[in-house]
Amino acid sequence: MPRNSPALAARSARAAAVLAAAFAIGAAALARPSPALAYCRTSVCPETKSTAAVCAPAQPNDCGIPLAWPSPCVSYSIQEDASDQVSLAETEAIFEQAFATWTQTDCGGGQTPRMEVVYLGPIACDAHEYNQGKGNANIITFRDGDWPYAGGGNTLALTTVTYNLKTGDIYDADMEINSSDVKLSLGDDEVSFDLLSIATHEVGHFLGLSHSTDVSATMFADYRPETTMLRDLDEDDRDGICAVYPPGEPVEDCDPTPRHGFSALCAADQPDREEDGGCAAAPSRGGRGAGLGLAALALVGAAVRARRGAAARAGRERRR
Numbered sequence: 001m002p003r004n005s006p007a008l009a010a011r012s013a014r015a016a017a018v019l020a021a022a023f024a025i026g027a028a029a030l031a032r033p034s035p036a037l038a039y040c041r042t043s044v045c046p047e048t049k050s051t052a053a054v055c056a057p058a059q060p061n062d063c064g065i066p067l068a069w070p071s072p073c074v075s076y077s078i079q080e081d082a083s084d085q086v087s088l089a090e091t092e093a094i095f096e097q098a099f100a101t102w103t104q105t106d107c108g109g110g111q112t113p114r115m116e117v118v119y120l121g122p123i124a125c126d127a128h129e130y131n132q133g134k135g136n137a138n139i140i141t142f143r144d145g146d147w148p149y150a151g152g153g154n155t156l157a158l159t160t161v162t163y164n165l166k167t168g169d170i171y172d173a174d175m176e177i178n179s180s181d182v183k184l185s186l187g188d189d190e191v192s193f194d195l196l197s198i199a200t201h202e203v204g205h206f207l208g209l210s211h212s213t214d215v216s217a218t219m220f221a222d223y224r225p226e227t228t229m230l231r232d233l234d235e236d237d238r239d240g241i242c243a244v245y246p247p248g249e250p251v252e253d254c255d256p257t258p259r260h261g262f263s264a265l266c267a268a269d270q271p272d273r274e275e276d277g278g279c280a281a282a283p284s285r286g287g288r289g290a291g292l293g294l295a296a297l298a299l300v301g302a303a304v305r306a307r308r309g310a311a312a313r314a315g316r317e318r319r320r
């Protein structure tokens with residue numbers, strides 16, 4: 001088994017500075033869309049070693065190597081507690097549909113993107129993390145109690161993608177849904193913040209897409225409350241996913257195991273792995289290994305307006 005403890009990696013000659021590149025979603029959402037409509041792929045910009053985007057057609061700020069899962073067989077897991085607003089079974093059904101919307105889309109001639117996404121079941125871990133010395137899971141979790149990031153009420157969900165800075169290979173992707181500030185809805189009646197719309201948008205990030213400049217695209221950065229518009233892909237979204245994972249031979253012997261093995265437990269709760277020479281891998285909750293980048297891509301919406309009632313009922317208010 002390759003030795004990949006953070007301690008060992010840090011000593012290697014190619015060790016690079018830890019990088020946590022936050023995607024400037026707020027700015028992206030507020031910026032005026034450029035006249036040219038384009039889907040965009042999340043990318044790593046070699047000059048800055050930070051998250052950027054590469055669009056088609058090309059946009060002025062394009063930079064770098066686009067991200068993609070290196071294997072056409074990827075897994076996800078759902079945090080077992082789900083949310084007070086949405087049950088685990090409902091969450092499972094929503095995400096099954098959201099992933100299928102992308103992987104079963106028609107790239108032309110009935111062909112679909114060459115990507116299979118496999119659900120590995122509910123898990124205990126609720127932390128977004130990528131572990132170089134321990135098992136991993138691509139988690140989907142709700143944040144019922146408190147939304148731990150800046151931007152609070154306007155951020156509906158956040159997908160954090162960990163990737164290789166040199167190749168753009170995606171190693172891990174975790175989704176967090178803001179069920180603290182946002183009144184989620186299921187189904188077609190009394191739509192508030194449609195979970196299936198939010199899920200479908202976030203799955204686009206999970207698979208490597210960034211925000212589109214096309215206001216009608218599911219990957220546009222802003223969700224309009226009380227709509228279900230993001231449930232279905234737009235032509236722009238289809239062009240994007242079919243470019244990232246072009247149709248090809250059927251995926252055989254699909255192995256969706258996450259890098260360094262699957263674990264239903266967060267790193268802090270996993271036993272240390274035995275390593276040759278007694279150099280055990282240290283837990284690296286939240287830590288970043290050498291040569292890794294982090295893209296945090298959020299969906300925003302006017303949650304502040306809609307959440308006032310909910311916040312008042314919950315006996316708290318947050319200002320931003």
Ligand SMILES: [Zn+2]
Pocket residue numbers: 201205211220221297298299300
């Ligand atoms: Zn987004």
